[in-house]
Amino acid sequence: MTSTTMPMLDTYPQSINLDRRRLAATIDALIACSEACTACADACLSEGMVAELTKCIRTNMDCADICATTARVLSRHTGYDANISRTLLDACAMACKSCGDECASHAEAHEHCRICAESCRACEQACRDLLASMS
Amino acid sequence: MTSTTMPMLDTYPQSINLDRRRLAATIDALIACSEACTACADACLSEGMVAELTKCIRTNMDCADICATTARVLSRHTGYDANISRTLLDACAMACKSCGDECASHAEAHEHCRICAESCRACEQACRDLLASMS
Amino acid sequence: MTSTTMPMLDTYPQSINLDRRRLAATIDALIACSEACTACADACLSEGMVAELTKCIRTNMDCADICATTARVLSRHTGYDANISRTLLDACAMACKSCGDECASHAEAHEHCRICAESCRACEQACRDLLASMS
Amino acid sequence: MTSTTMPMLDTYPQSINLDRRRLAATIDALIACSEACTACADACLSEGMVAELTKCIRTNMDCADICATTARVLSRHTGYDANISRTLLDACAMACKSCGDECASHAEAHEHCRICAESCRACEQACRDLLASMS
Numbered sequence: 001m002t003s004t005t006m007p008m009l010d011t012y013p014q015s016i017n018l019d020r021r022r023l024a025a026t027i028d029a030l031i032a033c034s035e036a037c038t039a040c041a042d043a044c045l046s047e048g049m050v051a052e053l054t055k056c057i058r059t060n061m062d063c064a065d066i067c068a069t070t071a072r073v074l075s076r077h078t079g080y081d082a083n084i085s086r087t088l089l090d091a092c093a094m095a096c097k098s099c100g101d102e103c104a105s106h107a108e109a110h111e112h113c114r115i116c117a118e119s120c121r122a123c124e125q126a127c128r129d130l131l132a133s134m135s
Numbered sequence: 136m137t138s139t140t141m142p143m144l145d146t147y148p149q150s151i152n153l154d155r156r157r158l159a160a161t162i163d164a165l166i167a168c169s170e171a172c173t174a175c176a177d178a179c180l181s182e183g184m185v186a187e188l189t190k191c192i193r194t195n196m197d198c199a200d201i202c203a204t205t206a207r208v209l210s211r212h213t214g215y216d217a218n219i220s221r222t223l224l225d226a227c228a229m230a231c232k233s234c235g236d237e238c239a240s241h242a243e244a245h246e247h248c249r250i251c252a253e254s255c256r257a258c259e260q261a262c263r264d265l266l267a268s269m270s
Numbered sequence: 271m272t273s274t275t276m277p278m279l280d281t282y283p284q285s286i287n288l289d290r291r292r293l294a295a296t297i298d299a300l301i302a303c304s305e306a307c308t309a310c311a312d313a314c315l316s317e318g319m320v321a322e323l324t325k326c327i328r329t330n331m332d333c334a335d336i337c338a339t340t341a342r343v344l345s346r347h348t349g350y351d352a353n354i355s356r357t358l359l360d361a362c363a364m365a366c367k368s369c370g371d372e373c374a375s376h377a378e379a380h381e382h383c384r385i386c387a388e389s390c391r392a393c394e395q396a397c398r399d400l401l402a403s404m405s
Numbered sequence: 406m407t408s409t410t411m412p413m414l415d416t417y418p419q420s421i422n423l424d425r426r427r428l429a430a431t432i433d434a435l436i437a438c439s440e441a442c443t444a445c446a447d448a449c450l451s452e453g454m455v456a457e458l459t460k461c462i463r464t465n466m467d468c469a470d471i472c473a474t475t476a477r478v479l480s481r482h483t484g485y486d487a488n489i490s491r492t493l494l495d496a497c498a499m500a501c502k503s504c505g506d507e508c509a510s511h512a513e514a515h516e517h518c519r520i521c522a523e524s525c526r527a528c529e530q531a532c533r534d535l536l537a538s539m540s
Contacts, residue, residue, distance in 0.1 A: 004437050004524050008444035011517035014451045031436055032409050035480065039413035041331075042481040045324045046419045054315045055214025061311075061331075062208050062219055068473065069204040073197050075440065076447040079190025079237075084197055087229045091222035098216050112416035119409050139302050139389050143309035146382035149316045166301055167274050170345065174278035176466075177346040180459045181284045189450045196446075196466075203338065210305065211312040247281035254274050325484025332478050332489055339474040343467050349460025351503050354467055357496035364492045372484075 003028050005075075016077045022133060023074060026126040030071035030092070033123035037064035037099060040116035047110065056102050056113065063099035066092050067123060074130075082134060089131045096124035138163050140210075151212045157268060158209060161261040165206035165227070168258035172199035172234060175251035182245065191237050191248065198234035201227050202258060209265075217269060224266045231259035273298050275345075286347045292403060293344060296396040300341035300362070303393035307334035307369060310386035317380065326372050326383065333369035336362050337393060344400075352404060359401045366394035408433050410480075421482045427538060428479060431531040435476035435497070438528035442469035442504060445521035452515065461507050461518065468504035471497050472528060479535075487539060494536045501529035 006024040009016070016023070041060035044053040070092040073085060100120030107114035141159040144151070151158070176195035179188040205227040208220060235255030242249035276294040279286070286293070311330035314323040340362040343355060370390030377384035411429040414421070421428070446465035449458040475497040478490060505525030512519035 004441040004520060005444070007520050008441055008448070008517060011515070011520065012444070012448050012451065013515075013517075027440070031440060035432070035436060035476070036409040036413055038477050038480045039410070039417075042328065042483050043413070043417050045327060045483040046417065048321075050321050050324060051318075054320060057315060057327075058211050058214040058312065059216065059219075062211065062216075064477075065204045065207050066219075066223065069200045071440070072200050072443050072469075075443045076193050076197065078193040078447050078450040081194065081197075081233050084194075084201075084226070084230050084233055087222075087226035088201065091219070091226040094222045095219050098219055102214075110416070110418075112413060112418075115409060115412050115416065139306040139385060140309070142385050143306055143313070143382060146380070146385065147309075147313050147316065148380075148382075162305070166305060170297070170301060170341070171274040171278055173342050173345045174275070174282070177348050177463065178278070178282050180348040180462060181282065183456075185459060186453075186455050189455060192450060192462075193447065199342075206305070207308050207334075210308045213312050213315040245281070245283075247278060247283075250274060250277050250281065328481050328483040329486065329489075332481065332486075335474045335477050336489075336493065339470045342470050346463050346466065348463040349507075351464065351467075354464075354471075354496070354500050354503055357492075357499045358471065361489070361492035361496040365489050368486050368489055 012077055014077065017080055017082070018130070019133060022130060026130045027071050027074050029123040029126035030067045030074070033096060033119045034064045034067035034071065036116045036119035037061070037067065040103065040112045043110070043112040053106065056106060059099045059102045060116070063095045063120065066095040070127070086131065086134060089127045093124050093127040093131070096120045096127065100124060147212055149212065152215055152217070153265070154268060157265060161265045162206050162209050164258040164261040165202045165209070168231060168254045169199045169202035169206065171251045171254035172196070172202065175238065175247045178245070178247040188241065191241060194234045194237045195251070198230045198255065201230040205262070221266065221269060224262045228259050228262040228266070231255045231262065235259060282347055284347065287350055287352070288400070289403060292400060296400045297341050297344050299393040299396035300337045300344070303366060303389045304334045304337035304341065306386045306389035307331070307337065310373065310382045313380070313382040323376065326376060329369045329372045330386070333365045333390065336365040340397070356401065356404060359397045363394050363397040363401070366390045366397065370394060417482055419482065422485055422487070423535070424538060427535060431535045432476050432479050434528040434531035435472045435479070438501060438524045439469045439472035439476065441521045441524035442466070442472065445508065445517045448515070448517040458511065461511060464504045464507045465521070468500045468525065471500040475532070491536065491539060494532045498529050498532040498536070501525045501532065505529060
């Protein structure tokens with residue numbers, strides 16, 4: 001997969017209030033995490049022990065939705081509003097933490113949970129790094 | 136439009152940690168705000184003075200995405216995680232405030248901005264009320 | 271819930287190639303169906319017999335996503351492209367049919383599936399009526 | 406960006422009715438196209454000649470939404486329904502074609518439209534290839 005995130009950021013015709021490289025890395029982490037969570041929810045649904053994975057499925061769905069929305073907001077620079085980015089990054093880091101914890105608790109039993117937990121951890125860190133760079 | 140939000144909440148088979156009536160009202164406000172913002176962004180795009188409305192369009196798009204995601208998260212009760220709901224409601228109230236302010240500044244010139252600003256105000260209030268009831 | 275769909279459509283500053291009343295009714299049906307499917311997926315997750323509802327949960331998630339996207343596309347009128355609306359409405363009617371059938375098969379056991387099936391049927395019909403009016 | 410799409414597909418615990426490599430390539434093309442369209446809509450909003458780009462912005466928004474939803478549907482395999490995948494892929498290929506044509510017409514003036522057009526073309530082709538492999 002060749003990401004179009006950095007090439008597209010490079011063509012934005014006005015200034016951007018954040019470091020473009022860090023921003024692109026965060027957007028890519030969000031997109032990868034959203035996809036991993038969508039796939040993990042579905043893989044959990046097909047496990048024989050699905051009844052023990054319902055919290056994992058639900059948290060995956062939340063995390064997928066929140067990461068996708070955060071990636072979109074961070075991909076927009078026109079009329080930038082730091083308050084929206086900041087509070088949303090905070091909520092997204094929280095969702096990634098919760099989902100990473102939940103998936104990690106099933107990582108030994110299910111490889112999809114192990115990969116998804118890693119993706120959530122990486123995304124949480126990227127969100128927190130970007131947040132730190134904003135203040 | 137007959138909302139299915141309250142009837143569906145009533146059929147949830149387990150307990151819900153929030154007042155169902157307040158929850159349904161918030162979800163409905165989020166859905167209405169998301170739709171108003173999507174429509175307002177498009178109406179702004181078709182105004183002759185679109186160049187003066189670019190911040191409004193962008194904020195509308197953010198608010199539409201964040202409200203839609205918040206409505207989904209609040210519509211899930213399995214494996215409830217108060218931390219996700221709380222931080223997301225905080226981000227959503229912020230997006231509604233920013234979008235409400237921006238739309239309000241065009242309310243005299245554009246009826247779609249006036250209606251959208253009202254929808255954002257109502258949604259911001261619903262988010263804050265629900266947040267207050269959670270602590 | 272007071273829908274903002276028709277009031278917002280009334281403020282669109284250019285002409286719209288479709289009957290505004292029918293369009294608003296379809297958008298409202300899509301929004302209601304998307305919400306019902308999101309809630310039904312979560313209610314199914316909390317049923318003791320979740321292992322027998324995995325196809326229902328998955329179809330609910332597809333239908334929720336497709337209805338939400340179709341509502342957004344139909345809420346935009348700038349640079350209207352009938353080909354996009356037509357093929358998407360066709361896909362959406364199909365998703366509503368599949369989800370309506372699946373939910374209907376659980377309607378006697380689960381009230382959330384019964385309500386959701388009704389919402390899917392109404393949405394499928396609205397999509398087909400709008401499609402018919404476009405040709 | 407390290408895509409998690411193929412690793413996650415490899416962990417799905419049941420059989421999948423489609424070639425996993427082709428499926429992963431399509432999902433990745435959809436995700437990349439959705440991101441390119443979101444960024445292109447915003448870059449267009451910040452161009453001085455935004456009034457001439459309103460159809461491009463609108464088509465970008467449609468294509469971003471439809472590609473994101475199609476990526477999600479293709480990432481689910483539980484309770485697979487070929488009718489949903491088929492009609493949605495058809496709608497998605499159409500949206501990519503429309504958006505690719507629109508962006509291509511601005512490619513000489515705007516580098517973001519050139520990159521986005523390429524992403525739309527690649528995604529349209531991936532959707533059509535997957536569709537062809539399904540029949």
